[in-house]
Amino acid sequence: MDGSIIEHTPVLAGTLAEQIKLPSDGVMVDATIGQGGHSLLLGKTLGPEAVIVGLDVDKNAVRRAQIKLKELACKVIVLNSNFSRIGEELSGLGIEKVDLILADLGISSVQLADSGFGLSFQTNMPLDMRIDKRLKRTAADIINKSDEKTLADLIYEFGQDRASRRIARFIVRQREIEPIKTTGQLAQIVCRAFSKTKRGRRSRIHPATRTFQALRIAVNDELENLKKLLASTANLLKTNGYIAVISFHSLEDRLVKNDFRENGKSGIYRIVTKKPIVPTREEIKENRRARSAKLRIAQKQ
Ligand SMILES: C[S@@+](CC[C@H](N)C(=O)[O-])C[C@H]1O[C@@H](n2cnc3c(N)ncnc32)[C@H](O)[C@@H]1O
Numbered sequence: 001m002d003g004s005i006i007e008h009t010p011v012l013a014g015t016l017a018e019q020i021k022l023p024s025d026g027v028m029v030d031a032t033i034g035q036g037g038h039s040l041l042l043g044k045t046l047g048p049e050a051v052i053v054g055l056d057v058d059k060n061a062v063r064r065a066q067i068k069l070k071e072l073a074c075k076v077i078v079l080n081s082n083f084s085r086i087g088e089e090l091s092g093l094g095i096e097k098v099d100l101i102l103a104d105l106g107i108s109s110v111q112l113a114d115s116g117f118g119l120s121f122q123t124n125m126p127l128d129m130r131i132d133k134r135l136k137r138t139a140a141d142i143i144n145k146s147d148e149k150t151l152a153d154l155i156y157e158f159g160q161d162r163a164s165r166r167i168a169r170f171i172v173r174q175r176e177i178e179p180i181k182t183t184g185q186l187a188q189i190v191c192r193a194f195s196k197t198k199r200g201r202r203s204r205i206h207p208a209t210r211t212f213q214a215l216r217i218a219v220n221d222e223l224e225n226l227k228k229l230l231a232s233t234a235n236l237l238k239t240n241g242y243i244a245v246i247s248f249h250s251l252e253d254r255l256v257k258n259d260f261r262e263n264g265k266s267g268i269y270r271i272v273t274k275k276p277i278v279p280t281r282e283e284i285k286e287n288r289r290a291r292s293a294k295l296r297i298a299q300k301q
Helices: 012-018 037-043 059-071 083-092 109-113 138-145 149-159 163-175 183-194 198-202 207-221 222-236 250-265 281-286 288-292
Strands: 027-031 052-057 075-079 098-104 237-247 269-271 294-300
Touching: 012 037, 012 237, 012 294, 027 037, 037 052, 037 059, 052 059, 052 083, 052 222, 059 075, 059 109, 059 183, 075 237, 083 098, 098 222, 138 149, 138 163, 138 207, 149 207, 163 183, 207 222, 222 237, 222 250, 237 250, 250 269, 250 294, 281 288, 281 294
Parallel strands: 027 052, 027 098, 052 075, 098 237
Antiparallel strands: 237 294, 269 294
């Protein structure tokens, strides 16, 4: 599937456009360009002298964003690259400083629905989870090859699931019978681990949600990449330039909050959002993916 049927609705896009005013000849980096939704909205305020540099690890997203952003007056350069390499990519383009770095973390609705990514527990897909297909290790490799303790630690650390040991035990028991190759198999195993418990009967979220989150973070090295992006940002922003990050779980949000706080203390950033901005009830009703989003913005002093 090429993703042309599923649309991705950008989260908190209106709020972002209200908060951030770019000069008409500004330079912005959309570090997670995805379907180009945020860039399209912000790019409409930019003139022909302005530049948008987009990055994405998914080469199909790069292609789709390039097409979507063709209508803009400004220059658009989209690279198939990891945002952990933002400094190298900008210097390769001869760009020293920018007016905005935006990161809308995680995955798009298009990727979630695409069986080539193997991310969904709602539909049965090969258990892959690599957003960047240049990566070597899939989620199936981790699930079938890691020892029980490593699995439990991973589910605990990246999934924040207190039942991590129980889940790991069920996974190891099942993979002795047959290898776990699909998202459906894994989701069923996790459900079975909870079938006789309160969580199995009453949980608000699918019992496998946290295990899937943990695996996706591990496969794509998401937290380390975010740390590298945050560490590069202050040096790449012009005075009064913005860093804006939309995160979808507390592990990401904590990294952003702490980075802004540290840079705030040393006078490098002014924190624009004292508390993170969250979507309205209306936005969540229209776009369920928005329900856990948090937007934080800081401005270089
Ligand atoms: C939530 S989507 C972004 C959607 C986009 N803001 C829009 O409006 O269409 C996140 C995107 O970030 C990409 N991504 C995730 N981690 C990345 C990384 N470390 N470097 C670059 N892109 C990344 C994903 O492939 C995905 O396309």
